[in-house]
Amino acid sequence: MPKNNDDGVLSKGDFGEVRLEDVTKVYEKEDQCQTVLEGCSFSAQRGKLTVLMGPSGCGKTVLINLIAGYENPTSGRVLIDEKPVTGTGSDRLVVFQETALFPWMTAYSNVIFGCQVQGVPKKETKDRAEFILRKVGLYEFRDKYPSQLSGGMQRRAELARAMINDPKIMILDEPFRGLDAMTRQLMQEFYVGLFEEVGRTNLFVTHEIDEAIFLADRLVILTYQPGKVKAEIEVDLPRPREFHMLASPRFMDIRAQAIDLLYEEAAKAFAAGSKTAYDLVGALTAQKGMCNK
Numbered sequence: 001m002p003k004n005n006d007d008g009v010l011s012k013g014d015f016g017e018v019r020l021e022d023v024t025k026v027y028e029k030e031d032q033c034q035t036v037l038e039g040c041s042f043s044a045q046r047g048k049l050t051v052l053m054g055p056s057g058c059g060k061t062v063l064i065n066l067i068a069g070y071e072n073p074t075s076g077r078v079l080i081d082e083k084p085v086t087g088t089g090s091d092r093l094v095v096f097q098e099t100a101l102f103p104w105m106t107a108y109s110n111v112i113f114g115c116q117v118q119g120v121p122k123k124e125t126k127d128r129a130e131f132i133l134r135k136v137g138l139y140e141f142r143d144k145y146p147s148q149l150s151g152g153m154q155r156r157a158e159l160a161r162a163m164i165n166d167p168k169i170m171i172l173d174e175p176f177r178g179l180d181a182m183t184r185q186l187m188q189e190f191y192v193g194l195f196e197e198v199g200r201t202n203l204f205v206t207h208e209i210d211e212a213i214f215l216a217d218r219l220v221i222l223t224y225q226p227g228k229v230k231a232e233i234e235v236d237l238p239r240p241r242e243f244h245m246l247a248s249p250r251f252m253d254i255r256a257q258a259i260d261l262l263y264e265e266a267a268k269a270f271a272a273g274s275k276t277a278y279d280l281v282g283a284l285t286a287q288k289g290m291c292n293k
């Protein structure tokens, strides 16, 4: 279980629960309809880290947009603490894969932006910002502009910018995409440590299998076009998560299960011409070979 911070800056235990009930999303393009999501049902449980996986184009970002309240489902319901979502809300915060830091603002100004918009008193904003910046290891870099920060620091600044608003639910849509392999691993370790320390309900989207298992309490695997829940896997690796667990028999066992489920979907995406699916099929073929030995 994540332990709560004891400094009083972030709320303790007031986390939310997301529940999708038979969600379908259809887009109309010219005269054609595309069913992107069909009958999707799953939960992101209170205080847990749920990872949503599926090949590129299977509807993960569409799903996130529905949960964030940017769009409405065609049918079915998205519930936060059993109340239907009717729009955006400060209980949810989304971190996207594209960096959203304002290049003309320092790290500090970027981090406090949400507090300023919401009219949080100055003293409280400063206390929260200093606490969060220390937490993500950027206090010494608070006067730097995004272009003066490394890729990993920019992602940590984004996490800080989300966390300062103290959302009940953090939603992260492929937040480490585009980072080099070593920085990505360090960010996974940093992020999972942060989750274990401050908790919150986290819904994390990725198509990177080791990243998914390393972080998750539960994996939700989506099918490719239309997107629906193919399977859920409970990840019962102990916390705190440490990198040596990637070589543990239990990790390998969960990975083999996930690969079998994902391979079929990635192959469908590959046949439909998705470049990311091509990479995924290549990686999964290599891993399947390894697992079958």
Ligand SMILES: Nc1ncnc2c1ncn2[C@@H]1O[C@H](COP(=O)(O)OP(=O)(O)O)[C@@H](O)[C@H]1O
Pocket: 027, 028, 036, 054, 055, 056, 057, 058, 059, 060, 061, 062, 063
């Ligand atoms: N606003 C939209 N209008 C029409 N089609 C969309 C829209 N947003 C996404 N789609 C389609 O939905 C499918 C899933 O997209 P997306 O959720 O971005 O996939 P991913 O799983 O890679 O995040 C894609 O085929 C995309 O073209």
Ligand SMILES: [Mg+2]
Pocket: 060, 061, 173
């Ligand atoms: Mg996406």
